[in-house]
Amino acid sequence: MTPPKPEPRAEKVSLFTHLRLFRRDILSAQPARLYRAWMAEFRTPFFESYLCNDPSLVRLVLDERPADFPKSDRVTEGLAPLLGRSVFVTNGAEWQHQRRIIDPAFEGGRLREAFPAIWAASEAAVARMGAGEQEVELAASHAAADVIFRTLFSIPIEDRVAQAVFHEFRAYQRSAPILNLAAFLPLPRWMPRLHRRTTRRSASVIRGLIAGLTADRARAIAAGTAPEDLATKIMTTPDPVTGQGFTTDEMVDQVAIFFLAGHETSASALSWALYLLATHPDAQERVAAEAAGLRPEFGTLGSLRYTRDVFREALRLYPPVPMMVRETVQAETFRGRAVRKGAQVVISPWHLHRHERIWDRPDEFDPDRWAGEGRETAREGYLPFSRGPRVCPGAGFAMLEGTLMLAHLVRAFRFDAVEGRVPVPTAHLTVRAKDGIWLRVARRDGA
Numbered sequence: 215m216t217p218p219k220p221e222p223r224a225e226k227v228s229l230f231t232h233l234r235l236f237r238r239d240i241l242s243a244q245p246a247r248l249y250r251a252w253m254a255e256f257r258t259p260f261f262e263s264y265l266c267n268d269p270s271l272v273r274l275v276l277d278e279r280p281a282d283f284p285k286s287d288r289v290t291e292g293l294a295p296l297l298g299r300s301v302f303v304t305n306g307a308e309w310q311h312q313r314r315i316i317d318p319a320f321e322g323g324r325l326r327e328a329f330p331a332i333w334a335a336s337e338a339a340v341a342r343m344g345a346g347e348q349e350v351e352l353a354a355s356h357a358a359a360d361v362i363f364r365t366l367f368s369i370p371i372e373d374r375v376a377q378a379v380f381h382e383f384r385a386y387q388r389s390a391p392i393l394n395l396a397a398f399l400p401l402p403r404w405m406p407r408l409h410r411r412t413t414r415r416s417a418s419v420i421r422g423l424i425a426g427l428t429a430d431r432a433r434a435i436a437a438g439t440a441p442e443d444l445a446t447k448i449m450t451t452p453d454p455v456t457g458q459g460f461t462t463d464e465m466v467d468q469v470a471i472f473f474l475a476g477h478e479t480s481a482s483a484l485s486w487a488l489y490l491l492a493t494h495p496d497a498q499e500r501v502a503a504e505a506a507g508l509r510p511e512f513g514t515l516g517s518l519r520y521t522r523d524v525f526r527e528a529l530r531l532y533p534p535v536p537m538m539v540r541e542t543v544q545a546e547t548f549r550g551r552a553v554r555k556g557a558q559v560v561i562s563p564w565h566l567h568r569h570e571r572i573w574d575r576p577d578e579f580d581p582d583r584w585a586g587e588g589r590e591t592a593r594e595g596y597l598p599f600s601r602g603p604r605v606c607p608g609a610g611f612a613m614l615e616g617t618l619m620l621a622h623l624v625r626a627f628r629f630d631a632v633e634g635r636v637p638v639p640t641a642h643l644t645v646r647a648k649d650g651i652w653l654r655v656a657r658r659d660g661a
């Protein structure tokens with residue numbers, strides 16, 4: 215069965231219709247030709263936008279001259295009430311300083327240290343899941359939030375503050391759908407920016423809770439009683455260039471983005487991976503066979519190759535971050551077209567991952583492609599974690615988490631599709647199913 219893909223819009227529509235479609239969902243607002251084109255231009259009286267699928271343009275923007283294609287304030291301001299000056303929204307020297315402090319916390323060796331916490335969260339996810347027909351995105355969100363709390367602050371999701379943050383994040387997401395529109399069709403600068411009142415309220419509750427956790431941790435570090443986790447590592451690492459670390463306030467901004475970037479994305483990928491396995495029972499049995507040999511030690515990942523390829527393939531078909539937006543700071547020439555200063559540049563993992571001139575059978579679920587031609591093709595057309603200096607710092611962490619969670623869940627349960635409930639992908643903060651992902655869950659014999 216070919217995994218679901220949103221119905222593209224008609225090739226020619228009016229600007230008004232396009233705006234209306236964008237507001238509803240950026241994926242179905244695009245015409246089918248974007249799965250074949252190397253570049254698409256979109257011009258209105260207010261702005262110019264270029265969606266770039268040409269691998270050499272993607273390289274230019276993300277790897278070769280990223281400083282010339284920063285994130286624009288117009289795009290990130292929608293997130294400001296929640297994220298403040300976090301690494302996700304900053305540019306230039308401020309951003310470099312932040313990455314120099316954050317990156318060491320996610321290096322290879324640290325992943326090994328995070329393994330026991332991710333293992334414990336996977337076991338907890340299995341224990342929480344019951345049999346029967348259910349919506350699995352919620353369970354995946356719960357599990358991914360648990361991973362973040364355990365690895366960052368050494369507390370499980372059952373903790374009172376962790377629960378409160380988790381619930382407020384859900385409220386935040388429900389009240390922030392406007393983000394799509396603001397991000398991809400920047401309004402003229404003179405238009406007032408209205409953050410919904412509920413969004414602002416949720417953002418301030420979340421930040422208050424995180425501020426409490428961060429202040430407690432600062433005290434524990436000072437007293438020499440802090441656990442060795444990601445928060446301690448980040449709060450005690452000075453920038454090797456300037457010698458400055460994060461203040462407690464700055465740390466609140468960074469923690470907010472770890473929660474947002476780290477839990478929503480992982481939850482989205484895990485839910486789609488479960489759906490793909492439910493609709494491809496042979497693949498599911500292969501994962502179950504691999505997972506039978508799970509051991510609570512880092513080396514166990516070496517025996518989960520197929521499971522990892524399933525997760526990779528889920529990230530290809532349903533990249534949690536479907537599009538990334540940058541801005542030109544000077545005039546450029548893209549594929550012979552003059553691009554003016556201040557134009558928008560959209561890099562779309564969604565289209566690249568299903569590009570008909572890059573991938574063989576682009577819409578089919580085939581984890582085995584990763585043992586063959588997939589790796590080569592990925593150089594041109596696979597960037598679920600972005601690329602270049604602004605690559606997701608949590609990429610290795612997320613691959614470890616996704617593989618381990620999937621193996622745990624499939625070892626314990628069998629997942630089947632529910633008739634009549636085919637999920638329709640749609641872009642919220644991440645790629646989600648319009649009415650959730652419903653699966654029938656049954657405990658495996660002997661689990």
Ligand code: HEM
Nearest residue numbers: 301302475476479480483534535538598599600606608612
């Ligand atoms: C499957 C899971 C994940 C996916 C698909 C993902 C994807 C991405 C992508 C595409 C970006 C670049 C966005 C842009 O440039 O506009 C990004 C940035 C980021 N991600 Fe992830 N991410 C995942 C998990 C995580 C985790 C687990 C963490 C941390 C615990 C994390 C932290 C971040 C941060 C801090 C940034 C901002 C980096 C910067 O701008 O310099 N992500 N992520």
